[in-house]
Amino acid sequence: MAKKPISFMLNGHKVETLVEPRELLIHVIREQLNQTGSHIGCETSHCGACTVDLNGRSVKSCTVLAVQAEGGTVMTVEGLPKNGALHPLQEAFTQEHGLQCGYCTPGMLVRAYRFLQENPNPTEEQIRFGMSGNLCRCTGYMNIVKAVQSAAKKMQAAGGK
């Protein structure tokens, strides 16, 4: 199948690659651009392991075509740390024991990042609803909710960053 050049910003860097029009964003990010933090759990948009941030929205990259990212801005878990420092969400997930096998974690973190941009001071119920597109089989979510709450507080204290 004829390949098409595409270009987008990935974690702050411009990337250029050739893709088949049918290729999914998750495969291009993982297999061509070698950012393997985002995972594949279901290929049907249900589990959220492949969640990435595309143009300021959370998307399930297993059901987004790579060509749809053309000219856009993509962030994965690899883009969360700033200036070598972990993001408050990354710190909070480990502090609150919000992960076990780690497979859902990158998608959870990237979703939580966008969620807190949308709602910097959420209630527990809002967190549960806002994170409900991301499945976890290990934690039972309580500590994930705690981690998001704790990160929200820290980010608020630091001026919402």
Add this chain to the structure above:
Amino acid sequence: MATTAEAVEREQKLQGVGCSRRRKEDARFIQGKGTYVDDIKLPGMLFGSIVRSPYAHARIKSINKAKALAVPGVVAVLTADDLKPVNLHWMPTLGGDVQAVLADKKVCFQLQEVAMVLATDRYAAADGVAQVEVEYEELPAIVDPHKSMAPGAPIIREDIAEKKEVGHGPRTHPNHIFTWEAGDKAGTDAVFAKAAVTVREEILNPRVHPCPMETCGCVASFDKVTGQLTVYLTSQAPHLVRTVVAMLSGIPESKIRLVGGDIGGGFGNKVPVYPGYVVAIVASIVTGLPIKWIESRIENLSTTGFARDYHGIGELAADKDGRIQALRFSALADHGAFNSHVSATKFPAGLFSICTGSYAIPKAYCRVDAVYTNKAPGGVAYRCSLRVTEAVYLIERMIDILAQKLNIDKAEIRRRNFVKAEQFPYTTSLGWTLDSGNYHAALDKVLKAVNYDALRKEQAEKRAKGELMGIGISTFTEIVGAGPNKVCDILGIALFDSCDIRINPTGSAIARLGTMSQGQGHATTYAQIIATELGLSSDEIQIEEGDTDKAPYGAGTWGSRSTPVGGAAAAVAARKIKAKAQKIAAHLLEVAEGDLEWDVDRFKVKGNPSQAKTMKEIAMAAHTSNVPDGMEKGLEASEYYDPPNMTFPFGAYVCVVDIDRYTGETKVRRFYALDDCGTRINPMIIEGQIHGGLTEAFAVAMGQALPFDESGNHLGNSLMDYFVPTAVETPKWETDFTVTPSPHHPIGAKGVAESPHVGGIPCFSNAVIDAFAHLGVTHIDMPHTAYSVWKTIHKLGLDKHP
């Protein structure tokens, strides 16, 4: 135990047993730097994708590869005929049967593996799969296990139709796998015949799937020059898989390296050896190229490692006060088309005979009949020890049914039947010796915490108003840590586990174990055990598992065996090192060994504590010439631990539900879980395991099932249909604990991760059914979806608006 403030401070710095320290494995996971199997990319790697049967039962008339081979990027198409020359078209299963690696003339379940397309990438492989032409002749399928052994039933397994047994005793029908029984049948029948009260109920544990977030897969890489085979794969038991691969392939086991890497959850799904692994390995051996095979979610739910499918009948006999005199349980087990269930060889029905639960029951008999059906093979232990959920579910449901029949409170009937604290160790009528327990104390603590009496009062008031509120209790005993080597083996290999510890000159350490973490936090908890034993900081103790070239042989992580067996091996290996360290300390301090005592992280001279040598100092000395005459250098030890008994974690749970009488929607108002796993290594990790186990119990009880139509077609095998709870549905958990150490485990620990699943499922069911108990309802099968609960409501006429 540290006694002075200074010693306590030193002890805290170790972050050893009892410390809720952060997990050592988290750093890579929160930064997307884990190494899961699909992250492995090797030069020249091909991608394998499987052609699967659309029919549950059919003959294969022909397979035409031509069109597929013409697809750009497709390199090869492998079928059973291609595997025959190397005799790998069939493989032995862990259940003593054989399983088709690729279908040999016939398919026996829907989506069975028929061919593998190898291509340069996953898209080309999928294109190739679509172009493989297979001609089938459909045969009548058996879906209901009750029909498997009917006279004239279609024969599912023609390959073994004439065989008198498949590993577990005589067969009575071509679709019969085994019949297993335990206990005193005649004695039990005699008690039932004259009992004051008997109860009987048919109770299903439906077919479900562990559904870990990461599906199964592998990357097989055979080097034709060196003859070395490396396989990265999702396995909870990499050493056992290596042995199986050696047996199958004829490659010397020393030239096979299995790498577990990071595993995205297992929950039992990743114990067996699957056809996809075997085809990928063969393809790599034949082509000399690395082959990646990764399941899709639909393939995962449809074909690898289902759990349960036990169609049970429970019976209890009791006196008029509800004291159980005898138990009679049976189950019809649907194992699918091949007997690839996971169990210790001598326990074809797993540890089902733990079904007497937490209760002193003088007579018991149980029996399991396993049959073939045209469904995917399996019978793995989904977050439980082998067939323990099935057993515990039966007893915890039956004791409620007995309570209802006698109109005795459901907490009180448990108290009347518990094994008493002073009776431990207690040998059950089915032969297990429960090592320790304190059931009355656990239940009383929970009832007080939830104010049980007030809940029952509230329930009575609600019932008077026509509202539906249920209170579920579960007081379970698990059996984990397989197991004592005299009785526990798989393929003849005893179920020991191992630990190999090396102390470096500067006092840090590396320990390697035969278990395999899938999220349990072994890198943290094993380091904590060794930290406390040796007085070294857990931060400086590196744990490695899962790479068979590095780790000592072990049976892996399943059935909560890591802490009971692997953790014990770690403690014993550390004690061997400590014994040598004491000799070195005595030499350095010029005193007799007996003049020394251990103090957190050092040996000190009795009566003269300023004379001491820390473990770090001893580690350095062990690598110098300053050791006792004739002593070997170095400070290391290994242990292959054979547990003297299983461990028996227990718990007491209470669940409160409110049910909408018009929609059947069930809201879990409260779930209070007290677990006793003996010595607690890392309370934070324990709590995390309990949250996860309860959530998986909630999923099973309230929504999970793998349904089929009468032709054997899947009716729900994607995450669109299969229930995995989100943060919205998942209840909030309250946890509590008591500590009753195991008397035979080196540090008194028992294992914890599966208890909440095993104990949680009956607790949810008991709560839902309790909401209808006053209306004469004794049992409703899982899953308790809103529709299922509404059907009960509707039948009772409760949904009529006033």
